[in-house]
Amino acid sequence: MTAVRPARAHREGRWGAVDRPLAEERPVAITVNGSTVAVMMATPADLEDFALGFLRTEGIAAPDEVTSVEILPEGRGIEARVWLVEPAADRVARRRRDRAGPVGCGLCGIDSLAEALRPLPAVAAGQTFSTAQILAAVAALPQAQPLHDATRAVHAAGFWREGHPILAREDVGRHNALDKLAGAMTRAGLDPAAGALVLTSRISVDMVQKAATLGAPVLIAASAPTTLAVAEAEAAGLTLVARARGQGFEVHTHPSRIAGATADV
Structure with a gap:
């Protein structure tokens, strides 16, 4: 989502007025059965996806518990109000009572080292990708970033499958995307x-945690x-898979899923 705002532009030695589309940023509160779980700055689009995905990637609630x-809309912000079945709601309430610290970006609602480095589930074997498929996944994401094209101010995350259009979402926050x-x-x-998951951003530990919790075997x-x-x-x-740009990329872990990655030439 964008909003057009005026600006003064300096181009080729001259000043002039321009109307510039800017990415919207709003506080979004995710609440579960009436209690706030997290408040984050986000682009106010695809917020139902955001709430479902956040609860899933943070290990808070499974999709079938929603x-x-x-x-x-809540004044200047937005509430994503989620209702869970009672057993899941009780579990979330206990999690909230155990918290002492504020919600932050990335490791959302985490207040202990043990929780920040929680054990991750082992991901499924998945498929083997060719070099051409990795490059195709990388090339597909820019084609699904209309908000970035308009504003140059947002991140994107995509899910690429051979023979299917890439599914992508954009946001001012890479975790949110x-x-x-x-x-x-x-x-x-x-x-x-x-x-495979494809990101425009760097790969921090929280992005790995979200990908593994989701069950994705390949992160590019x-x-x-x-x-x-x-x-x-x-x-x-x-x-x-990192530094995936143009015709090149680097594989940092479990190269067996990338055809030819274990061979030295």
């Missing part, structure tokens, strides 16, 4: 092991990973 999602994608995949009933990004992201991806069995 009974309804409502998106409600991945959560929105997870929610869209959940609503579409897509199996994460059937393809345009930028570089952190050392902790590599270590966690290795432990979870996740194939990490």
